[in-house]
Amino acid sequence: xxxxxxxxxxxxxxxxFAMPIASSARAIVPSELQQLIGxxxxxxxxxxxxxxxxxKVMPQNLKDLETALKGIGISSDRDLDQLDFASFRTKKxxxxxxxxxxxxxxxxxxxxxxxxxxxxxxxxxxxTIYPMDSGLVMTFLDDNTLAFxxxxxxxxxxxxxxxxxxxxxxxxxxxxxxAAVRSCRNRWRRSIAARCGASSISRExxxx
Numbered sequence: 001x002x003x004x005x006x007x008x009x010x011x012x013x014x015x016x017f018a019m020p021i022a023s024s025a026r027a028i029v030p031s032e033l034q035q036l037i038g039x040x041x042x043x044x045x046x047x048x049x050x051x052x053x054x055x056k057v058m059p060q061n062l063k064d065l066e067t068a069l070k071g072i073g074i075s076s077d078r079d080l081d082q083l084d085f086a087s088f089r090t091k092k093x094x095x096x097x098x099x100x101x102x103x104x105x106x107x108x109x110x111x112x113x114x115x116x117x118x119x120x121x122x123x124x125x126x127x128t129i130y131p132m133d134s135g136l137v138m139t140f141l142d143d144n145t146l147a148f149x150x151x152x153x154x155x156x157x158x159x160x161x162x163x164x165x166x167x168x169x170x171x172x173x174x175x176x177x178x179a180a181v182r183s184c185r186n187r188w189r190r191s192i193a194a195r196c197g198a199s200s201i202s203r204e205x206x207x208x
Contacts, residue, residue: 021084024141025100028157031166032089037062041080041103061085065099068148071133073113079105088156096153100145107140124155125162 021029021038029036039062044054062085066076074080080103087097114120114130121128127139129151138148139158147157160167 021100022082022102022145024145025084025102025147026168028098028100028141028147028161029086029168030088030090030156030160031168031170033086033168034089034095035087036084038082038084040082041076042082045077059085061097065101065148068099068132068134068136069101072110072138074101074103074105074110079103090156093152093156096150096156098147098149098153098157100141100147102145105144107143107146110140110146125158127158127161129154 021036037059039054039058062083065083065085069076069080069083076083080101082102084100085097086100087095090096111130119130121130121139123129124139129137129139132138132148135150136148137151137154138146139154140146147154149157156165159165
């Protein structure tokens with residue numbers, strides 16, 4: 001039962017479902033969202049069966065995000081509550097992607113470690129962007145939430161938060177889907193199956 005539940009919820013990426021996402025993260029996701037995948041690590045921690053299956057069914061893009069977080073001292077097993085992967089369309093640069101991590105880590109602790117390694121940030125608008133491994137960059141949205149990805153993608157996301165482009169909240173179709181799945185997910189969490197833990201949303205890219 002648990003094995004089936006975990007696999008089905010990941011397959012929702014092709015079924016038009018939406019992943020609830022924190023308000024601080026929603027503000028940086030552009031309205032031209034193409035896909036949103038999220039993993040609930042709190043639910044995974046409650047299910048040894050789901051944990052054992054995670055490496056087999058988890059999308060590679062989310063595995064890559066986990067690896068990038070390890071480079072700044074954030075463990076998926078210990079520190080994460082939720083990890084989201086969002087891809088969105090831009091007029092000039094095509095499809096871009098960002099990751100958003102939420103958990104028990106703190107900006108102060110992570111930045112302290114970076115300072116010890118003599119890693120400094122660069123201001124971009126109202127944010128400060130810091131380098132990560134593999135050419136990625138990151139910024140904190142609040143003390144327990146960070147966004148990261150390639151520099152161009154993260155800057156597009158920050159431009160959205162600063163009002164330079166429409167955000168996800170201005171897309172009524174996605175907002176309705178996310179509200180519907182939030183309600184469904186709450187009911188699911190109250191059931192035994194809530195011990196699995198992942199869901200997602202996607203849509204076919206529009207022609208350029």
